[in-house]
Amino acid sequence: MPRFCIAAGDHDCTVPYPRSVQLAQALIQVGGSTAAQLVIEPGEGHQPDFDTGRLEQFVTALLRATIGPGR
Numbered sequence: 889m890p891r892f893c894i895a896a897g898d899h900d901c902t903v904p905y906p907r908s909v910q911l912a913q914a915l916i917q918v919g920g921s922t923a924a925q926l927v928i929e930p931g932e933g934h935q936p937d938f939d940t941g942r943l944e945q946f947v948t949a950l951l952r953a954t955i956g957p958g959r
Contacts, residue, residue, distance in 0.1 A: 892924040893950045895943055897932030
């Protein structure tokens, strides 16, 4: 099972963030504690509004944990 990186804004009207919480919980229940990582972006709406700098760090850490450090 692949690892999932889930990001959600707590002011998202397109996909309310509790749905992302439910998804992460379901993935963790099936795949274990490392199956999904969830970040809730405070004050943000849907994806185009996110602070990409913070998310870049989040995604980079997940990739390093999953496939190892870059060269």
